[in-house]
Amino acid sequence: MAGRGRLFGLGVGPGDPELITVKALRLLRAAPVVAYLVAKGKKGNAFGIIEGHLRDDHVLLPLVFPVTTESLPPPHSYEREIAAFYDEAAKEVSTHLDAGRDVAVICEGDPFFYGSFMYLHDRLAERYDTEVVPGVCSIVAGAAVLGTPLVYRNQSLLVLSGVLPEPELEMRLAQADAAAVMKLGANFEKVRRVVMKLGLAERALYIERATMANERTLPLAAVDPSSVPYFAMILVPGKRWQG
Ligand SMILES: C[S@@+](CC[C@H](N)C(=O)[O-])C[C@H]1O[C@@H](n2cnc3c(N)ncnc32)[C@H](O)[C@@H]1O
DSSP states (O other), rough: TTTTTOOOEEESSSSSGGGHHHHHHHHHHHHHHEEEEEEOOOHHHHHHHHHOOOOOOEEEEEEEOOOOOOOOOTOOHHHHHHHHHHHHHHHHHHHHTTOOOOOEEEEEEEEEEOOOHHHHHHTTTSOOOOOEEEOOHHHHHHHHEEEEEEOTOOOOOEEEEEESOOOHHHHTTHHHHTEEEEOGGGGGHHHHHHHHTTTTTHHHHHESSSTTTTOOEEEEEGGGGOOOSSEEEEEOOOOOOOO
């Protein structure tokens, strides 16, 4: 790997620029190239978090997603299109690495927790020196903003994707001591139905864009499903233990 650049996967936290770690900030400032995954026409959440820390001579490498939804009409296949996109994105990153330039890939929250960086890591980590810097994950950020402890004593926390089919969500959530349901957006109404059906409405808390400037918390019943962003979650904290 001599002469090659190093690959960094930097967790930049859930939104508040002060929640980036000292280490991630140091490595970001030192890397000549900053890469970030972003939807077409958007600035990118992770980019917005670190924007104020960029140097004038940073080379920016936006990697623009070709699709914004997992449900594509035939003959398109989300899996095929997204895999081809990550192959191409990994090639773009490797061009810089082969030229000896370090590349910092920034990632909202933590890179290895549903982070898009994982797919670049899978393609590149065996070929290049790679370091991953953990970040403050949105679940703990959400709990902090909501002021709710998540799990007491021996309780277990279940993390669910809101994309799951309704019966599966119901079956899993019914058994949870405490839970976080991610990836809401268009999945919100389905998840809320399950929460209500299981009698968890009293305990369930809704938060969107935790720690960002436009953060919002609302009672679950008051949420308008048509306005739920992707950066939203429902937390069901564990029952309080009177220790
Ligand atoms: C692709 S995952 C990324 C998770 C991220 N890597 C982390 O460590 O938190 C995106 C999901 O995380 C949740 N999320 C991320 N940031 C959030 C925030 N600031 N507030 C609320 N939910 C957030 C949302 O449920 C969103 O759909």
